[in-house]
Amino acid sequence: MSESGYTLIYDPNAASKTSVNEFKTLLEKGKDEAKVEAMKKILISILNGDPMPDLLMHIIRFVMPSKNKELKKLLYHYWEVCPKMDDQGKMRHEMILVCNAIQRDLQHPNEYIRGNTLRYLTKLKEAELLETLVPNVRQCLEHRHAYVRKNAVFALHSIHKVNDHLVPDADELIYKFLYEESDSVCKRNAFVCLGDLNRDASLQYIQDNISIIETLDPLLQLAFIEFIRKDSVQNPVLKSQYTNLVTDIIESSSNVVVYEAANALTVLSNNPQSILLAGSKYVELATKEADNNVKIITLERINDLHKKNPGVLQELSLEILRVLSSQDLDVRKKALDVTLQFVTSRNVEDVVKLLKTELQRTSSANEDKSAEYRQLLINAIHQLAIKFVEVAANVIDLLLESMSDLNTTAAYEVITFVKEVVEKFPDLRKTIITRLISVLPSIKSGKVFRGAFWIIGEYALEESLVQEAWKYIRSSIGEVPIVASEKRAAEGNAPDVEEYSNGSTEHTKKGPVVLPDGTYATESALTAEVKDTSNDEKPPVRKHILDGDFYLAAVLSSTLVKLVLRLHRLKASQSVLNASKAEALLIMVSILRAGESSYVAKKIDEDSADRILSYIKVLNEEDDLELISAGFLDETKDAFTAQIQSAELKKAEEQARDFHENAEQVDGSIVFRQFDKDNAAKSAAVDDVSLASGSALKKEDLSSRLNKILQLTGFSDPIYAEAFVKVHQYDVTLDVLLVNQTTATLRNLSIEFATLGDLKVVDKPATANVGPHGFYKIQTTVKVTSADTGVIFGNIVYDGQHSDESTIVILNDVHVDIMDYIKPATCSESQFRKMWNEFEWENKITIKSQIPTLKEYLDELMKGTNMNCLTPGAVIGEECQFLSANLYSRSSFGEDALANLCIEKQSDGPIIGHVRIRSKGQGLALSLGDRVASISRKNKPASVIKV
Template structure:
């Protein structure tokens, strides 16, 4: 193992390091400024793995005598990491000179140099060096400056920890120092040291200061809390709880936070937990820092998971944080409130959501749309969980905002209403009535189509059907549409002619200006612009909505025929429906619309007219197609979603399940070492520790050079979350020593080499291992290449061995993700990079190809499983994945298969960046190639 590095320095130029001889020249002849630059380079080189022990005497001779403060600070960084012992474990002779210099700095008149030297002693772990420095360190205990005293107490503690015989009276020294010290930082450091060396003395000090606990400095209060957290004496738990309860009222937010979290770990008493949680909720609402708010909310969530039901009464207090404009905080607060909502507080929570939703409608903020979406989702989940209490109120609330919000949010509302109306038939008439009243205010074609589907499927009574028909007719306006529009346009043209004839007679307004338009013309224009919504969709060229309207007319007529015997009303509905649909067809071919009607919509409308006029012949088939099939498909979709939810709930329950015969461990009944407790807590937090299978490393080894090359090299590629580590084995296959051998790596793509392997001499047939780290910044295909360079013999030029390329697999950074349909469609429209790959595969079924595609690309299928059937010859599915760097990858699969032919189709991949789209396309193409390989069954 290498020595631990205590100071990490970023290396901006890993390839441009000087040699040892160049460092020596810089230290010998340079000025203080050049020595500072040289020392920085030396530190970075040493931290990269090259200790350069031969530089030690030059540093002692040419750097240590300098009085430059910055250079002296760098010098102490150098003492931290320089090798201080020989290979046999004995202290190096040069360190005696270093020890003398440190001793002089401990007696330096400048308090900052003395304090910096004492801080260095806390990182020194060689008893031979510390033994000579003990008297000088003890003399600093009475220094006048607090900067020195706050470090000397930790220095004494470190010396005692390394070797207690060097300063056996350290506990008494620390205790006396704590009693007499007045500086808050020094007292805090002294108590921390005392708690680690003498627990009983620390307990006595806490007991002596209990009466004045609230007046102590926050630093010392935090030290008390940390001591209590580490101390596991069950006999003192009651006193600890009382002490921490008093610290909850501290004016310092840090003290209150630490006291609250420590209290929740010490006891499960509901009253104490509630008190600590209330203080944390106050911190969330008072603390201005958003990061602190998120941390405290996470801690409150942990408390709720550990003590369910205690925080229900605090739900509204937690939701006060919604006044914060940050969306992440709002999302965290709403997620927490969803866990805490119960039948007792659901009404108040929904009122608060309604108030916040009203704010988003009237707000022009950039994130108001996302926040509105978040609120609607929260209302949706709350209403489904407490439907018997809140469904009616929630539907009224959401339909009230339906015309005022965006298309995406309104679509979510309609999806929720469909789910509620299917699961709770008693609310059917109420919801249909409320939806009919909001129909004329809807301005989005997609939302209107959703409303038409609900009306057509769930208007089951005679009254509901007639009211729905009336509302739809009001949204169409005057029919026939073409004749009424011609009449309007002729009236406007006549008005314009009259205005043109009267232009020679200018009209003077009361303010003295001339009127340019007549009131009649303006009124006609306004009347033209204020069309009913369905009529406006028709003139805008949205004939898909007209096709949905045709299906809705057929459903309402078939349903009315089932529930009513009024033949005259039925005939009137049929006549009016056919007149409306024929009118739409005629206006669709006129020049009044933005674009002509498409063939598909025209065919569907004509088919609906035929069903209305001649439906008696195939009445049973029509009822099956229009009244039963669509609703059954929706029920299957809901059942699939419920099954997924039940599976997730069962998995969550299984995670926390305990068998009745499991052993219950009580920590209070036995003495447990700190290390054992920490190990068990770590295991519980991270899961079961899995040992790495050494044989699996063979699958990740890449050969970099050939067996006949002078240097054989192979690398084990280890992929972490944001970097790639190459463990390279070098073998000298010659009979000569290869001098100054080093490996140079370079990259293509969003990769960056972080460190440069050191130069080494490899003896004949010798082995050597190096390690380098490659930083990965995006899920893009990357290539690592390089070469091996070593000195040629007898003055010849350097010899080079070219390495094979190492390709970084992006699948290590792609993970399946979940995404709503609306979010998927929004991103699909926003992302500009698309990669379309043609598919031809010999797999036996469409489902097999989908499974192979999901396994090969690490994507998740967003299309419900019930929609993907085995008997169908066509398959269309949306796929989604998310990279470790926050990049979204979208894919749409469209394939078909004939009876005996191959699977053909295409995959469209979209992403925000070009690299990810191309990389995923390569994976899809590779899957297609692998599935087309010919399998030899016999010879």
């Protein structure tokens, strides 16, 4: 009979072992505390392969009589693992004494000692020892305390499994016990044992309790479900009856039982009614259960159920949205994701109506993370409107109405959504543009203004829409020229204020006001009031321009040019066209003058000034008007259309890839491995055993290890050391080879490692004695907690010729490459911008590279930093001398890394520019910056020219 396998327990220092005689001394003369420590060491030694049979009698004599609770527990662990047979395979005589002690414990007046002893019996596999204990176990079945009875049932079952002759009537005893028992835990244990021993008796017990199955204890109901699930695999004929039974159990009051019954129901039956019942119970659990983890798990179950049974759970979409009442953002996000899978043209209007109500409710709510929740709702409504054209118009109206209540990020999401809808549904353009123009006065953010102006410039295709938009733009800027009107306003207010200030001091000064910096305030209340009022009364776009938002001013100028060109294309009357052109020129010149004046918060930047000047030149051009119109009115729209089509194509490709990975071809051949003589099926199917053992996985080329071997010491050192560094997901394993290069034995040789960075050495290698020119291999593990550049350093220590001497050999440093922990990832543009604004650490690297093209540099950067380019391919031109792109990656530890690349290819010169890296932690930003700098230093390989 093969010996049982046990778990290995780590021994901190295997070199200094305690001898058997020392253990005997500790057990004989030590106190209970010393005996406890000795027993722990003995157990570690036995579990690690040293049986120490000579200690058995000492433990019987000096440990067994003790009444110390911890020592008694360790004693039962010892009985479990100690060698019970002699060299001839016969039971050792000392075990008779052990058996007597166990028998006494089974009759002990303390019920917990009895219960603990019965638990030990479930692990005892020697029939000779168990034979004498059976009568005592039978008596324990009738003990007054439930703790003893529940362990006695398991003990009886275990004894029967070891040898059925020891308890031939075990199933009858348990069956009788089941009917007489009142404790729920005991009944559960008894039914579990009965289900394993006697299937017919278990079925009979279930049959006898069918009428009250809904009111049974949840523990017993769970046992029923587990039995049904196992038995249905062996007896598929009974699946329909089991389905009816589980359908009754699923109406239980216990949430745990409902969840397990729903799981069992999905396994037992593919009937749509059963699937729908299970799905509705999952939804009920997600709604009722307070634990957020349970909500997410049940929602994931619903999602899996929908994938396996498409179309069955569609009517649950509104029920799932009840989970939105939860306060947790992750739960709400999961509920929305799952619901969007179920929406069809039949229920889309109801779902949108409910999401509308939720959005309106959160607009006035002040709960935490309400802004992020609103953004989730907007994204969900966005997806539904794109997918179902019949709800797009209503959705647009709702979102535009609520835009004044949204924060900047959510309002910008609405504008982005409107862009896509206007492009995809030409029939809705006029309605949407009219609605957008009507809500422009409620917009507060410059970013949202920019998006709205772009939409108006591109899609206001009728003269009436152009006139409406122009009217609003003109009113939103206020009186022009801006500088003259601001100067006149300032001069108009100044005399009044000055006159009031120069009047009697009793009106202007009500006592000294001390400012936060310790100085006295000299401004009167009236002056402050005039400033605040004048600031609030300014038109919105004018206010943004005076606050220094000249990017908005440039976009506004572009929109004005587009509207003038649109009027020209629509053959508007010459008087209207000339008036519009003159007004547009006046507004743009006014913005340029205001940007250089003292009335703005900051001066206009060069880029915005150049753009506005170029727009002024465009409006004054008369010759190439058709070419200019095509550039402004057609090409920008075509570029946006191409971007949307590219995104849709990418999404369709991902869905097709997922489908093909999970689908099996109709005409694919069926390969039976058992009948395959020529091993032709090796590529088509992998042996289950090899798959389970891991040998079917991609094997590492052993020669590639040579590239990863690091030399830790020099060849002239007394100890030569080299290490193979293997990186797993969350740890680094060092396989170190030590070679004794001397002619003497190195005693007590140990290697110690320390780390710098977010690394932690998990274990300390054991000490050893290495003979002359001997080899010694050790392995140590280092835990990694973040994607930060880490350094492992250490030394080797061994004893010298005298006992008080020791020699130390310093090891070379091992640098952990962070690229093993960083993987390319994707995120939406809004998520990228949000993280970019939130992350506090930035590392800006100036680039000067000899790589020939911008595209090659981008590819090299993505390869070297494991980052993914988020900028669509259409935006990265081949012929352009400039390149700007956003990159994103995510570490194995959930850390986000963002990068923005801005580079320029000089004519006959290097690539110059910079990369800005942002992350939450400093280490990741600095580490990636070092990689970027090293990539920039790469030169173009020299070409060999034949002379």
